[in-house]
Amino acid sequence: MLINPASTHQDDLWLERHIVDPSQDNRQPIILETKQLHVYYGDNEAIYEGDLKFAEHQISALIGPSGSGKSTFLRSLNRMNDGVARVAGQILYRGVDINRPEIDVYEMRRRIGMVFQRPNPFSKSIYDNITFALKRRGVTDKKTLDEVVETSLKQAAIWDEVKDQLNKSALALSGGQQQRLCIARAIAVKPDILLLDEPASALDPVSTGKLEETLTALKSNYTIIIVTHNMQQAARISDYTAFFNMGRALEYDKTSQIFTSPKVQLTNNYVAGDFG
Numbered sequence: 286m287l288i289n290p291a292s293t294h295q296d297d298l299w300l301e302r303h304i305v306d307p308s309q310d311n312r313q314p315i316i317l318e319t320k321q322l323h324v325y326y327g328d329n330e331a332i333y334e335g336d337l338k339f340a341e342h343q344i345s346a347l348i349g350p351s352g353s354g355k356s357t358f359l360r361s362l363n364r365m366n367d368g369v370a371r372v373a374g375q376i377l378y379r380g381v382d383i384n385r386p387e388i389d390v391y392e393m394r395r396r397i398g399m400v401f402q403r404p405n406p407f408s409k410s411i412y413d414n415i416t417f418a419l420k421r422r423g424v425t426d427k428k429t430l431d432e433v434v435e436t437s438l439k440q441a442a443i444w445d446e447v448k449d450q451l452n453k454s455a456l457a458l459s460g461g462q463q464q465r466l467c468i469a470r471a472i473a474v475k476p477d478i479l480l481l482d483e484p485a486s487a488l489d490p491v492s493t494g495k496l497e498e499t500l501t502a503l504k505s506n507y508t509i510i511i512v513t514h515n516m517q518q519a520a521r522i523s524d525y526t527a528f529f530n531m532g533r534a535l536e537y538d539k540t541s542q543i544f545t546s547p548k549v550q551l552t553n554n555y556v557a558g559d560f561g
């Protein structure tokens with residue numbers, strides 16, 4: 286039998302769910318949607334009620350206790366779990382199921398990029414980190430590459446710190462700079478959506494602040510979905526928040542609503558710090 290540490294032994298708590306459609310609230314079109322999503326690691330069903338819709342140019346935070354399925358959900362959104370987990374149901378990016386056999390996974394990941402928990406720059410120069418994917422796609426024109434480097438680093442709010450040392454190894458940057466470089470690398474290929482899995486968890490408060498400013502500024506060009514353990518961070522930067530518990534998205538609403546008057550009791554318990 287499953288024991289839910291979050292429950293207060295009231296069975297009806299298990300049934301409560303409140304999921305909004307953000308396109309109704311803000312009139313932005315839906316860019317990504319999960320339908321009847323189930324994700325399995327072998328026999329372990331890590332996600333079994335995870336249907337959410339994400340509107341364009343919004344930041345959505347995924348919160349919930351450890352093991353609730355946030356990373357699994359996020360990683361499914363650009364097939365980072367291929368070969369690790371089995372996915373059933375649909376993940377619709379602009380209406381197209383990304384798990385269809387004919388999908389070019391490389392191209393899909395160009396449009397739905399991911400930034401990981403720990404900064405993972407290549408052991409190359411700052412310049413080469415940004416241009417790596419473009420060069421692989423056959424872009425060789427130096428002027429074009431220079432422009433992409435400058436634009437991406439500016440958008441990721443790290444240009445001023447590195448513009449005079451683009452040939453320096455990316456590994457010589459601080460952790461916070463490396464993470465913003467990884468964001469620059471992700472946006473250099475012009476994605477639509479950025480997925481971030483606890484991108485600030487390895488950063489100090491100053492770097493975290495800079496990263497949050499960067500994400501907030503990026504919202505005008507990108508749709509952002511971020512897993513975070515830090516509820517203040519979710520409250521500061523996101524427009525919508527989804528609360529996950531034991532493989533289910535239990536509540537999804539405007540962030541202001543989730544943190545002031547959630548409709549689901551377990552969400553309330555979690556944001557009040559009663560468990561997690």
Ligand SMILES: Nc1ncnc2c1ncn2[C@@H]1O[C@H](COP(=O)(O)OP(=O)(O)OP(=O)(O)O)[C@@H](O)[C@H]1O
Pocket residue numbers: 326329331349350351352353354355356357358369
């Ligand atoms: N690679 C894997 N292989 C097998 N099981 C996994 C794997 N990754 C996650 N799981 C399981 O899937 C469930 C959800 O884990 P997941 O990492 O998605 O949760 P989470 O909410 O992101 O947790 P955390 O906040 O601790 O990162 C857990 O039961 C976990 O043990």
